[in-house]
Amino acid sequence: MSESSRGTVLMLFICAFFWGSTFPVAKFVLNEMDGLSLAIWRFVIAASLLALYMLYRRERITRLSLAQWALVIVAGVVGIGAFNWALFTGLTQTAATNGALIMALSPLVTNLLVAIIQKRWLTLPQGLGIALALLGVLLVITDGQLQRLLQLQFNHGDQLVILGMLAWSAYTVCSQYISRWLALLPFTLLSMLAGCGALLLMSLAQSASHPVAALANLSWTATAGVLYVSIFATVLGYLLWLNGVKVLGPATASLFFNLVPVFSALTALLLGQPLTAIQLLGMVIVLSGLMLAPLWQRLRRRRATA
Template sequence: MTQQQKTMAWAFLLPLMAVLIWSLNMTVNRYVADYISPLSISFYRWVLAFLVMTPFVYRCIKKQWPDIRPYLGHLALLGALGMVFYQGLAYSSAHYTSATNMGLINAFIPVFTIIVGVFILKIRPSITAILGSLLSLIGLMYVMAQGQWAHVLSLGDSYIGDLMMLLAVFFYACYGVLLKKWQIQIPLVSSLYIQICFALIMHLPFIAFMGLDAINVNNVASIAYAGIFPSIAAPLLWMMAVQQLGPNRSSIFMNLMPIFTAMIAYVWLGESWTIYHTVGGVVILLGILLAQYSPKPKLT
């Protein structure tokens, strides 16, 4: 294995670890939905992330401020898309649908990423990326149909939560594409920190209108997890993945979220895991492998 191949192998671990963290967070979202409002947990998680990061990055931010200032508009929009709209809608969705459904719908991110990328980045996706995405989508739809295609059009009473989650993943696809388009030339940690600051500011008008729930023994552990792992670790891993692999290749790993989420929800929340999850999961994995394949140019 060449050094370049080893580097690529490590790069593929970046989105994989991020998706695993987010998959667990999907289950946390569903678990804590009965104990705290979507706005409250969204705000508390970013407050915690801000407090954890500030001692480590504040001095660096002061030194880098001249380089950061030109990107403030971009960072504000990224914070809105990834930390306010996506997370807020995901927490709201958890009040209406299952963690398994949330993980399934999150797998639409690669499809949205390709569509948004065509318009914003003017990217012409490879045939293997298109076929891999379609294959993964077929696996996803099979799981959503519970192994019976007639169920695709009758998803039940959870459609409100499902639609919220679908809109959330569209916003996150936009986040990934814009992150790639702008190529913000500041350290990733600084970028994440500034985005968190903007996300906190954007929460304030909603808090003034709706108020906050209290932190208690039922929700404090979920807030702690959400404030550290999916708020700091996973975004850093994901931004590094987008830089190394690009938005299309990175986003295809989101198709693993239905499998990870369903497994975690089965163990933790008792949500069902059946043969159609297994069959659909295999198809999704095959689609991911196909989408990652880049044919070598023929030597002449």
């Protein structure tokens, strides 16, 4: 593994930490603000900060064709607007465990999409790595009580989370193609603006959502939570994720999404919630699944040069 690849892997670990730690923070904020309003302010603040940073760096957006503009906008509407709306709305109608289990399928779906598009199927180590990581995630989420999976009942909220998971997987795959002709910062900003526009339209269509009033009535601690979600989980998180997809490809980068529930559990531990031995075992299995394919490739290269 090259130095740049090692740096990218580290960045994806940091990204997973930001996203994992966001779950308990967002759960706290959602006690004072509806999910759609949180999603809107998350990307309004994030897009504003990115725009200011691009102005500071005097970075311009590459001239794009009409088809390229359309693809960037669709990617933002699907991967940011639809994903966040479906996830937050779905979680208000289903259990958090159901939502986490469904989102855990994202790396598998992403790899399947890549295999179909590129007509290149998974190798045995890649398949085993995905299966191991998924098993580890299930152990973390269910606390080792895998029989609980048989007791799950899927409702409309679950269907929305499935829609969100598919949207995120499609966004991850699409972003690698877009990164070939559009730099990381402009793509992140434009996709956030498109997604934010879609969320604002959804808010106008829902009389129960009042983003401005919701933000004005937040406590200081909840406001700090919104800023954390906007800056760390969104600005930094998305930049690190899209860079990982660009360097490693969507199939490999998507595996690091399995670390999100791991870091979520560790963050909950820091906040005073207990962590069991089974959950720790699940975390070890997740890491083993992530390392399996790279170690297998390194072993094959050594055998080839021996």
